Amino acid sequence: MRLPCPICGERDRREFYYKGAALERPAPDAGEAAWDDYVYLRENPAGDTRELWYHDGGCGAWLVVTRNTLTHAVIGAELASEAKA
């Protein structure tokens, strides 16, 4: 699989570290249940997902990669600092 880093261009996925689903972080005072969901509960969708990847072997940027879990097609990537939730 190849990932399109917005800074470096298309690179092999072995240059990246997979962090997990790109979820919106709860507010600091959101409560125990919201934080428990954020840390431990995950959907297992069949289709397009948004994931966090770190370009460890390249520019060091955090990316939000949109990928289809059925076809493994990478639809796009954007810098996490510019991504909308």
Ligand SMILES: [Zn+2]
């Ligand atoms: Zn990069």
